[in-house]
Amino acid sequence: MSQTTTRTDxxxxxxxxxxxxxxxxxxxxxxPSGPISGSITFGWRALLKIKHIPMQLFDVTIFPIMMxxxxxxxxxxxxxxxxxxxxxxxxxxxxxxVQFFIPGIFxxxxxxxxxxxGITLNKDISKGIFDRFRSLPIWRPAQxxxxxxxxxxxxxxxxxxxxxxxxxxxxxxEGGLLGVLAGFALLLIFSFCLSWVWTMVSxxxxxxxxxMGVSMTIIFPLTFASNIFVPTETMPSWLSGVVEANPVxxxxxxxxxxxxxxxxxxxxxxxxxxxxxxxxxxxxxxxxIYNRKS
Amino acid sequence: xxxxxYAVEARGLVKNFGDNVAVxxxxxxxxxxxxxxxxxxxxxxxxxAIRMLATLLRPDAGEARVLGHxxxxxxxxxxxxxxxxxxxxxxxxxxxxxxxxxxxxxxxGFTKHHARRRGKDLLSAFGLADAADRQVKKYSGGxxxxxxxxxxxxxxxxxxxxxxxTTGIDPRSRNQVWDIIRTLVAGGTTILLxxxxxxxxxxxxxxxxxxxxxxxxxxGTPGQLKSQVGAGALKLRLTDPAQREExxxxxxxxLGSAVVREKDAAALTVRLGEEAGxxxxxxxxxxxxxxxxxxxxxxxxxxxxxxxLTGKPAETENDDAAAAPDSEKVAQ
Numbered sequence: 102m103s104q105t106t107t108r109t110d111x112x113x114x115x116x117x118x119x120x121x122x123x124x125x126x127x128x129x130x131x132x133p134s135g136p137i138s139g140s141i142t143f144g145w146r147a148l149l150k151i152k153h154i155p156m157q158l159f160d161v162t163i164f165p166i167m168m169x170x171x172x173x174x175x176x177x178x179x180x181x182x183x184x185x186x187x188x189x190x191x192x193x194x195x196x197x198x199v200q201f202f203i204p205g206i207f208x209x210x211x212x213x214x215x216x217x218x219g220i221t222l223n224k225d226i227s228k229g230i231f232d233r234f235r236s237l238p239i240w241r242p243a244q245x246x247x248x249x250x251x252x253x254x255x256x257x258x259x260x261x262x263x264x265x266x267x268x269x270x271x272x273x274x275e276g277g278l279l280g281v282l283a284g285f286a287l288l289l290i291f292s293f294c295l296s297w298v299w300t301m302v303s304x305x306x307x308x309x310x311x312x313m314g315v316s317m318t319i320i321f322p323l324t325f326a327s328n329i330f331v332p333t334e335t336m337p338s339w340l341s342g343v344v345e346a347n348p349v350x351x352x353x354x355x356x357x358x359x360x361x362x363x364x365x366x367x368x369x370x371x372x373x374x375x376x377x378x379x380x381x382x383x384x385x386x387x388x389x390i391y392n393r394k395s
Numbered sequence: 396x397x398x399x400x401y402a403v404e405a406r407g408l409v410k411n412f413g414d415n416v417a418v419x420x421x422x423x424x425x426x427x428x429x430x431x432x433x434x435x436x437x438x439x440x441x442x443x444a445i446r447m448l449a450t451l452l453r454p455d456a457g458e459a460r461v462l463g464h465x466x467x468x469x470x471x472x473x474x475x476x477x478x479x480x481x482x483x484x485x486x487x488x489x490x491x492x493x494x495x496x497x498x499x500x501x502x503x504g505f506t507k508h509h510a511r512r513r514g515k516d517l518l519s520a521f522g523l524a525d526a527a528d529r530q531v532k533k534y535s536g537g538x539x540x541x542x543x544x545x546x547x548x549x550x551x552x553x554x555x556x557x558x559x560x561t562t563g564i565d566p567r568s569r570n571q572v573w574d575i576i577r578t579l580v581a582g583g584t585t586i587l588l589x590x591x592x593x594x595x596x597x598x599x600x601x602x603x604x605x606x607x608x609x610x611x612x613x614x615g616t617p618g619q620l621k622s623q624v625g626a627g628a629l630k631l632r633l634t635d636p637a638q639r640e641e642x643x644x645x646x647x648x649x650l651g652s653a654v655v656r657e658k659d660a661a662a663l664t665v666r667l668g669e670e671a672g673x674x675x676x677x678x679x680x681x682x683x684x685x686x687x688x689x690x691x692x693x694x695x696x697x698x699x700x701x702x703x704l705t706g707k708p709a710e711t712e713n714d715d716a717a718a719a720p721d722s723e724k725v726a727q
Contacts, residue, residue, distance in 0.1 A: 116574050116575075117574050117575075117577065117578040117581075119519075120520050120548075120574075120575055120579075121578050121581070121582065122520065123516045123517055123520040123548070124551045124578075124579075124582055125550050125551050126551070127551065130503075130550045130551075131503065131504035131505055131509075131550075132504050133475065133503055133504045134501060134502050134504050138501070138504075139502060142498065142501040142502055145498075145501075146487070146498055149489075150487075153489050153530060154489060228483075228488070229481050229483040229484050229485040230485055230486055230487045230488075232446075232451055232479060232481050232485045233479070233481075233485035233499065233546065234502070235450075235451050236449050236450065236451060236477065236478070236479040237474060237502050237503065238471050238474040238475040238503075239502050239503075243502075392453075393453060
């Protein structure tokens, strides 16, 4: 018998007594957390993970700067001519394009970042901790809702960075701070609702690579076949019809209007309807799969 | 509150994963209080069975009540009264020890302040106070297991599922886990414990079910099972190999079972029945002047249990399972 196993009975019973003392009597057991406090607790967990692994913020800091700077200067010189309608290219065109493009790249980048929600969740759910969560007497959707709430902080950070870079390259929204904040709020609501699509994908796919592949396949047409980069008037009519119906185009229009101070309730209501539909379809499907996952 | 006198009543539980039948009609009746052991090799379906009872996995067929609550229709009532400590630590590796406990405490409804205090109390009782602010990924295997169990005791469960709680941890941690389990039982918690180790089931469990290929192949008290298997084996090494045949004859007559001649020319192994009589056999060797260098009693290994119950060795997927602690009490 090895040295480490030898110990006296006193040691054993002393440890047992210590544990005995910390056991909670049944009458002191609190009522389990409800939907709201449960979701907030899971959101807190997501923030703790950012604290412990700050590298997680790479995609919401460097990536938005890169996207904004790159697209502004690559496309700006040529696209500005189209957007302004003057046909003038080069430097002045860039500043014309910035006014049009910043709200667009703001939406584009945040939508791309929502994809990481699915990738993180796919990795997370396969771990032992989710067995623990699933064995607790809590509102089950809190585990997914909380993760999405925690991601709002990431989206908020990314959005702030894009708008700051936008301001530096010359974006001057007519709608002022209030218009910008309203646009921001609308985008965060849409991102939260869209994330339920990635939640479903992450529960269906066997690994992160597959989640990434499927998400990309959805995101590319959704963001490029939109009015983010170019006005729809420049497209053939059959395409512009499709592009205008794209929820992302409606969202970009609503945000452009809010930031421009030309407030139009129609587009905002349309965005909120899209949001409600996304949640109504994908949240129950996600929960159904989650509850049956091995 | 249910008045069922059983902690678990399961009938015909089945779970398939594609073509693989993981659990193939398991019946379990587990009384309240005490420790119930589920013994079986890797891949026998122990974990799948326990996950179904803990409401993590939906059975494809069958029915089960845990503490009187139906696992299909009242999963939340079941979850309110159970705790699960899995084979792979149910902890968040990225968070610290205390953060893990606060997280579970908050979800169970404690205020932030109370959850932190509860976490601290548990960490110090489990000897983890110094590691409170360290990320769990930096914990040793034994520390993880203790933290995992602490996480299951934030509120005291009426029933605790422990899936291979001592697999892969050092002997000292194993003893601690055993102490914790015994303490919980003394407090009235019913324990369902899966293990690959016969010795563990024998040490802890009041009753044992042996599972193989998704079915219960034997059930009873450790004593009942061992009498089916035999008490184990007596292993001898003689000082003089030349005396081996003489010794083998004496042992065969005295113990009434076949003697296995090992490769080592001085070594012998005899299977023992329930009526061991090993000391009498040792005395008769002494009387005829056979000098014994060393001898040991070994409990039957899991392999021997399976050999006796199924007529074939346990199919283990890795060698760890076969290398169960043999609990040999060596005497010189």
